[in-house]
Amino acid sequence: xxxxxxxxxxxxxxxxxxxxxxxxxxxxxxxxxxxxxxxxxxxxxxxxxxxxxxxxxxxxxxxxxxxxxxxxxxxxxxxxxxxxxxxxxxxxxxxxxxxxxxxxxxxxxxxxxxxxxxxxxxxxxxxxxxxxxxxxxxxxxxxxxxxxxxxxxxxxxxxxxxxxxxxxxxxxxxxxxxxxxxxxxxxxxxxxxxxxxxxxxxxxxxxxxxxxxxxxxxxxxxxxxxxxxxxxxxxxxxxxxxxxxxxxxxxxxxxxxxxxxxxxxxxxxxxxxxxxxxxxxxxxxxxxxxxxxx
Numbered sequence: 537x538x539x540x541x542x543x544x545x546x547x548x549x550x551x552x553x554x555x556x557x558x559x560x561x562x563x564x565x566x567x568x569x570x571x572x573x574x575x576x577x578x579x580x581x582x583x584x585x586x587x588x589x590x591x592x593x594x595x596x597x598x599x600x601x602x603x604x605x606x607x608x609x610x611x612x613x614x615x616x617x618x619x620x621x622x623x624x625x626x627x628x629x630x631x632x633x634x635x636x637x638x639x640x641x642x643x644x645x646x647x648x649x650x651x652x653x654x655x656x657x658x659x660x661x662x663x664x665x666x667x668x669x670x671x672x673x674x675x676x677x678x679x680x681x682x683x684x685x686x687x688x689x690x691x692x693x694x695x696x697x698x699x700x701x702x703x704x705x706x707x708x709x710x711x712x713x714x715x716x717x718x719x720x721x722x723x724x725x726x727x728x729x730x731x732x733x734x735x736x737x738x739x740x741x742x743x744x745x746x747x748x749x750x751x752x753x754x755x756x757x758x759x760x761x762x763x764x765x766x767x768x769x770x771x772x773x774x775x776x777x778x779x780x781x782x783x784x785x786x787x788x789x790x791x792x793x794x795x796x797x798x799x800x801x802x803x804x805x806x807x808x809x810x811x812x813x814x815x816x817x818x819x820x821x822x823x824x825x826x827x828x829x830x
Contacts, residue, residue: 552675552682552690553725554827555718557798558621559791562712565699566609566640570602581643582701591702598701607699608712610639614650614693617716622691626718627656630681630690634663634670636790637708639697654691667816668766668789669734670694672823676732678719689720696790706818710787715794727801730754730809730826738822743772743815746822751777751811754826758809764796769815769822789816801829 569575579598586593597603614633622628631654633647651660663670663677671694678690695714722728733750747769755761763781770776770783782800784792797812813824 551722552679552719552729553722554727554729554801555689555720555724556621556726557715557717557801558617559715559795559798560613560616560620560713562608562613562616562697562714564608565602565604565606566612568609568612569606569640572600575602575606578640579701585642586702591704593701605699606701607637607640608697609641610635610646610695610697610714611641611644611649613695613697613712613714614646614716615653617693617714618650618654618691621716621718622655624655626689626720628654628658628689628691628718629656629685629687630678631658631660632663632674632678632690632692633660634674634692634694634790635696636664636667636670637696637698637700637706638664639695640699650693656689658689658691667819667821668768668793668814669816669819669821669823671790671794672732672734672814672821672825675729675825676734679729679732682719689718692717692719694791694794696788707789709789709791713788713791713795715791715798717794717798727810727830728828730828731824732826733824735822736820738815738820740772740815740817740820743769743822744775747773747776747813747815747824750824751813754811754824755809760807761809761811762800762805762807764793764800764810764812766793766814768817769813772815772817797827801827 583593647660647662681687698709
């Protein structure tokens with residue numbers, strides 16, 4: 537097993553700054569599922585993987601004609617986001633893919649595939665099994681690489697697809713969506729990541745007190761602070777400062793906060809700090825990211 541870590545020797549680079557962001561909603565099943573042979577292979581693979589967990593994958597779902605109920609591919613979604621976000625003269629050093637629901641091509645190493653498509657062929661990896669905390673983890677890791685390894689550009693891609701061919705206890709997203717954020721040189725940036733904080737194993741009853749304390753600490757020295765909160769966090773934190781907060785609509789547990797954050801950064805309205813925050817009640821993660829626009 538090969539384990540990669542940032543070098544221990546500090547570099548002059550300390551800030552992770554957002555250059556630009558791209559967000560897209562995708563329709564229909566993945567394009568690769570139009571091939572009957574590939575569609576049958578995926579159906580067999582998923583049936584084999586689901587069987588030990590007493591989950592049935594209907595074989596007719598992968599037959600003819602192509603069913604609109606089939607899901608999407610993060611490789612295709614990521615490729616579209618890359619094409620709209622990163623130019624050929626902007627080689628990327630690090631690519632992180634964050635997701636929760638698996639896609640309809642689960643046997644492919646999607647992060648490696650996206651690295652192949654991305655200018656610079658960056659080191660890449662995926663983060664999953666962390667629910668809505670995955671993207672915050674990706675941002676925190678990218679920030680560490682930027683500070684310690686002299687990483688010039690980092691790309692964070694957050695994706696979720698809305699259909700699984702078997703019963704699932706988790707609530708699936710309402711739409712296929714993706715958000716990609718390119719981070720790089722401060723001179724070219726539209727915003728700066730000030731801090732990323734994550735708390736694991738936090739019971740719902742403890743969320744409000746800790747979130748209030750964290751917001752006060754992150755807000756110190758800032759005159760106009762805006763919040764982007766997930767619906768799950770707003771429910772666990774009924775006393776949040778509602779006048780300064782934008783609560784994301786339900787239905788997009790992985791991309792909702794980042795989708796709204798991308799919009800807020802494009803029109804900060806005078807705010808000198810935006811705090812994006814989420815709470816996963818199932819996995820009990822509280823996450824906050826503080827970003828300075830401009």
